[in-house]
Amino acid sequence: MTMHAPVIARRSPGPQGEKIITLAALAVGGQGGGVLTNWIIDVAEANGYHAQSTSVAGVAQRTGATVYYVEMCKDTGRTPVFALSPSEGDVDIMIAAELMEAGRAVMRGFVTPGRTTLIASTHRIAAVSEKVVPGDGRADGRAVIEAMGLAADQVIAFDMETLATRAGSVISASLFGALAGSGALPFPRDSYETVIARSGKGVEASLRAFGLAYDCAKGTAPVPAAEGVKARIRTLNVPMGLRNDWQALEVRLDRLPAQAQEIAALGLKKVVDYQDIAYGAQYLDMIERAARLDAAPFALTQAAAKYAANALCYDDILRVADLKTRASRQQRVRDEVRVKDDQVLRLTEYFHPRFEEFTTTLPAWFGAWLQGSSRAEAFYARHLDKGRRIRTDSLAGFGLLWVVSALRPWRRSLLRHRSEMAHVAQWFDSAMDIAATDRTLAAEVLANRRLIKGYSDTHARGLSKFDRVMSALPMLRGRPDAADWMRRIRTAALADEKGLALDGALKTVRSFAA
């Protein structure tokens, strides 16, 4: 093909100045793109326009990205020749029903400077590839938002999903409202509302969502705010008998470096909530130890405060039983699944304790003895190793978990606690040891705790990843870029389940350390 500069030509109008308006909508299957398209056609026709829509959604396209396309033109008595699909550089209005779909629209060249009005909902629907990552695989929305601003002529972007949910409706209604509010089509507001009213299903909720989005798009109402970080946890109740001990911990907390106090406060509450006040003191010992070796900006102390809390609050059956039997938990479930007062909630918990979980929840001596017994293991595998469905809305099921959670005072004597504490001590000591010479590396070593999470096999896999990441430590110590490498190796370990990226990273380290 002859290579020339790309031709991105403009459409020319008809003899009476009538113009074809092109509109594309990118949605995730199931978002109601078809409904939106029909509404747009109806509103165009109601305003004396010819309109045509197409979609590339085959019936088989279930949850993937789908494109809908509409062309319209003022009716002057002749039928225009409408194109059947959006063309790069030739889209006047681009509607994206999700943030990454907006990014896809930009990527595909459907958003053109000086031409395209981009109407995008900024909420996220994670793609499968983002969800399966053991760490945080979610795409960076900021890059998309930045590109949207550069690529589009006009951007109307806010969380239209939240608006729709608030109105008890679905996103097609709020997208339609944002389209109307954007003024990109020369149609009056009431003609849109008439179309919704005529559609017959959930009209009131749709009109509410339409109105909210219309106002946001017009700029006459604030857009829904993103959910913030809960940086504070309130202390609800301190029993009389524990008041002095708790105050002593709070005093110690106040003496920590100011930069680390906020996170340490969260950590302390987590640890005390997990076990007891003495455990909180043990936690603060660790943080104070880190603080003594630290200096401004006290990043090491912050890392210690965060990861020591997580390390001390390891996930065991007691913890799960405790959390599942709390009143606050029951209320949260009721809110989440939306149970009304005249309804009854039945609640089934899914448990599958293996031999390991069983034995480690026993007193250390007994658990260790059982673990050494192949006959006990075989017996367990044959008779007890199966999924347990526990109804926590029944007295029997709730009672069972209640009893398990009531073992909390004896947690320190259980086998699991022994092994966890040994692991924590080894990890923390090694970080403190490094801190004397390289505080940044020490903080990274503390952050490696992030790798250990989950239950059963997941927990075992996390531990093995932790060990492999830590195995790089002797090779890295003393290097000026040790902390950077430690972080890179950890990031690699979180990238995939099997640890392929981790293998690669370790190989690289070995190559330069050798």
Added chain:
Amino acid sequence: MAERSFKKEVEQLRMGAGGTFRGEGILAVTKALLENGVGYVGGYQGSPISHLMDVFSDAQDLLAEYGVHFENSASEATAAAMLAASVNYPIRGAVAFKSTVGTNVASDALANLASGGVTGGALVILGEDYGEGSSIMQERSHAFAMKSQMWLLDPRPNLPSIVAAVGHGFRLSEASNTPVMMQMRIKSCHVHGHFTAGDNQRPPMAVSEALQNPKRDLSRIVLPPAVFLHENEKVDRRWPNAVNYVLENDVNEFFGNPASKIGLIVQGGTYNGVIRALNRLGLSDIYGETDIHILCLNAVYPLCDSQILDFCDGKDAVLLVEEGQPNFIEQAIGHMLYQNGRTTVLAGKGVLPMAGEYTGKRLVEGIAAFLREHAPGLLPPATAKTNEPAHSDISDLSTVVPARPPGFCTGCPERPIFAATKLVQQQLGEHHIASDIGCHLFSIMPPFDIGSTTMGYGLGPASASALQNRDKDGKRSISFVGDGGFWHNGLTSSIGNASFNKHDGLIVIVDNHYAAATGGQDILSSRATNKSRKTNNPIAKAVEGMGVKWVRQIDRTYDVTKMRDTMIEALTSKEEGPKVIVASSECMLNRQRREKPALAKATKEGRRTVRPRFGVDEDICTGDHACMRLSGCPSLSVKDTGDPLRDDPVAAIDQSCVGCGNCGEVADAAVLCPSFYQAEIVSNPTASEKRRASRTARIIGWLQGRRDARRLTFA
């Protein structure tokens, strides 16, 4: 019952002359069939023509009034064979299927049909699944038209043209005794528009009349010596008759200025795109008025030599816009020009890309390239170069924006089958896994990444047939086939073959009670009662009828543990021959469509109802996402906890959850974690249920209050 109901659209099918019919391209075709006195209709569903079958299913009463026979063919081969009714009888028949996959399946019958020829008009409506949004290999139906000598119509993508093409199709077929294929591209199937209706016509001869007065003609039967006669007939009589019909009835259209020194020859289906490209280059108005001469081929096969040569006469250069490859039309026209000693330059592939859909951008660039070379004066200087600001300051989003391929729906009963398969492989090692066509093919995508090949509908197990382990204790192949593919031809091609050849692989029949991927049409084993079709024929019985001894029926695929254990049993069993697991649970999309309104109605009427859904305890979830690696459910996603102590997002289940149970079952089977809970919301509970619940709540509340009073509590 199909996924989408067309009861409203069906009413439009009754519309008489002068009315304005509104709807999708595919609906326009159904109306046009009735207006042209079609006598029988069949076909096999598949994107993008599934809706045609659904509309006819919903219109059976109306069809009966007109004496039109309609059936859901068992396969495209069946559909094509059905057209045999037009061989001896003057009855118009139409069948529809997706192309080229359906045409592949149908080609045996089509070749026979085309050899003997037809008396009544025989129309094959092809849903051309090519270009963006396609789900199949990229090939051309054109090749079938050429090899079997059937005519191929490719009308302009607007409803009046499509409707006109149906009429032309029947008349052309009758004028030339040749079956005619009419191509409908994805977007013209789904294009919404309107056209002026005509009156429906009763078929001049109903199929019942033909049965009462049977006819035969030895010369129409495809056997020697008639086959040699047929071949001569094709070139001596049928071809010239077809060309005459096309010319006399102006099937192909001319636009623009005949005096133009350059011309465009376009396939009808690409016309709108070409006009838009010309408009963007300043060479056409929005109504298609242009100074460039255009020959629009609504009949792309046969080509009418005289028409094309006349068109090229006096032109310096002609651009052929022919989508898809090989470039059959370009080769034919090039040959025509050469043989007739013409000097007009023919451009086509070269300025336009050889392969792939002709998108707006490609057409603008291709036509511009052609004009620059052959008529540079035509291009306004402004459009001859870039007139848009460069995009260069926009960062490359390809590393940011995740791919979003289609996948299993929320609550899909096939998800647990593949979760189980993944667990089987974790336990027994990786296996060779053969996939088939259907929703279950989404297993090849993350998070399952299961399946190595797909060889055609119903051919999953057949495609594993060579992979027979000589070591009886070695690994066996696993193959999948859906219930749709099973009845389409899998029963014989896959199950019968495996049974006969004593193949020892595991065959999983994914039975979701419908041809689900194509829109939930009923099939032989559907569990619903269908007044016009015989359903409820168990797959397992058919499999046993094929001689398979090891058959397991699983009636709740969500039982991941049972799925996994049954698969392991099949892969380790000493039993000879194929091991067949029929994994049955109803397609959730169809189930919800039926149950959701019923549940809402019952609740409203005050009856006791139970709505299940799942949830995740976010403080128990550790954010490893192992559950998602065994799910991929749209309702199971990640969210921030807002807790600064935690780095990774946790699992969360949103309001779209239908409570299928996969999350809990997977957590159990794979021993993941105890964060999942199943909530069952009981509406209008019984009095005793309420009493019990409140009593339990009081006791639990007392216990909780007691504990909270003794420890530090935070919120």
